[in-house]
Amino acid sequence: xxxxxxxxxxxxxxxxxxxxxxxxxxxxxxxxxxxxxxxxxxxxxxxxxxxxxxxxxxxxxxxxxxxxxxxxxxxxxxxxxxxxxxxxxxxxxxxxxxxxxxxxxxxxxxxxxxxxxxxxxxxxxxxxxxxxxxxxxxxxxxxxxxxxxxxxxxxxxxxxxx
Numbered sequence: 001x002x003x004x005x006x007x008x009x010x011x012x013x014x015x016x017x018x019x020x021x022x023x024x025x026x027x028x029x030x031x032x033x034x035x036x037x038x039x040x041x042x043x044x045x046x047x048x049x050x051x052x053x054x055x056x057x058x059x060x061x062x063x064x065x066x067x068x069x070x071x072x073x074x075x076x077x078x079x080x081x082x083x084x085x086x087x088x089x090x091x092x093x094x095x096x097x098x099x100x101x102x103x104x105x106x107x108x109x110x111x112x113x114x115x116x117x118x119x120x121x122x123x124x125x126x127x128x129x130x131x132x133x134x135x136x137x138x139x140x141x142x143x144x145x146x147x148x149x150x151x152x153x154x155x156x157x158x159x160x161x162x
Contacts, residue, residue, distance in 0.1 A: 007160045013059040014156050017149065023052030024142065039104065053090075056145070075158075079151040086144035093137025099130035 004012075027048035034041050060083070068080055103122045 009063060010156055010160060013063050014153065016055045016059050017152070020052040020055035021149070023048045023055065024145075027052065028138075028142075075151055075155050079148055079155060082144050082148035082151060086141050086148055089137045089140030089144060091137075093134050093141060096130040096132075096134030096137065100127070100134070103127060 027045050030041065030045040030048070031037065064083075068076070072080065103124070107122050
């Protein structure tokens, strides 16, 4: 890729994916530390989450996925399986996000911005269901992401250092 050795690209990918974890942690901390989750808090939180997802997903699509079938077996298969589970749970979380965004749009909160409107106060009586779905998906994503990350780092270490 771009005239770089496989080891160099693997190191860059490892650094990018590793850099995504602090983004996920800080994004989670924002939500955990905030009593009243307003739209402004949510947008601030999403800036870090989207950055983390970009740092993980771009290397996945550009470097990992194209190489997958040429090396599928053992630790590579486990790494791919865990990563697939992480993204499946992220998709599950997105089903909750979509409902939350719809409720915001329904109440015209994109145009008539009110930072003090709480997410639990808008939408239907099912808003707590969608928020729980979001939480389960995100929690599952993080667990499987960590497992895939550990397998990936072990594969990296064995391939290039041991």
